[in-house]
Amino acid sequence: MTSARGGSITASSKADRQRFVLASASPRRIELLAQIGIAPHAVVPADIDESPRKGESPRAYVARMAAEKAAAVAAVEPGVVLAADTTVVAGRRILGKPVDAAEAAGFLRLLSGRRHRVMTAVTVMAGGRARHRLVDTVVRLRQLSDAEIAAYVAGGDWRGKAGGYGIQGPAGAFVAWMQGSFSAVVGLPLSETSVLLSACGITPATAKE
């Protein structure tokens, strides 16, 4: 048995620990990692049930999602595995990725002119140990007209994005104010992620092919 915290580590387990696997289908997460000079050796999306449990709080939900994605991929892939989950929270309501244009428009009507939270949880698994971070950002969209919502939804940028908008795209024009981490809203908090990864030996220098 080898220890993830030191002790005698065989050459092969050391090589496994250096292999970096991104457990995500999100193109944003690959781009954000590239921004800090980290390229995964493999990208293996996790296929898990993303339904919230009855009575589950948004924080508990987003943390569970990241942990389950990471665990699902770590069960089949060696190395350091990173997964994340981003969820928009309006009051106690969890807004995931809209299923269609009508739902996206409904989310934007709900978010228009009010503050909401964007929670991103990150889990990094290495050597059987999971490390977690949760970053909570507050965003306020300005009051949106029906015509603005219709035009944005028709453009399709809402697809695959929690809450039905992407702060990094045309919907950036809707953001009146935010407090927290921009990269977390886009899908991965870069400060927390770089600290977690470097604790597992993944740095810009080691994560190159």
Ligand SMILES: Cc1cn([C@H]2C[C@H](O)[C@@H](COP(=O)(O)OP(=O)(O)OP(=O)(O)O)O2)c(=O)[nH]c1=O
């Ligand atoms: C709020 C917001 C979310 N998003 C995106 C980030 C995530 O990709 C997505 C939320 O869905 P997630 O379930 O977090 O991620 P995903 O399904 O895209 O990928 P995977 O689970 O395989 O990692 O919303 C933006 O790109 N910009 C934003 O402003």
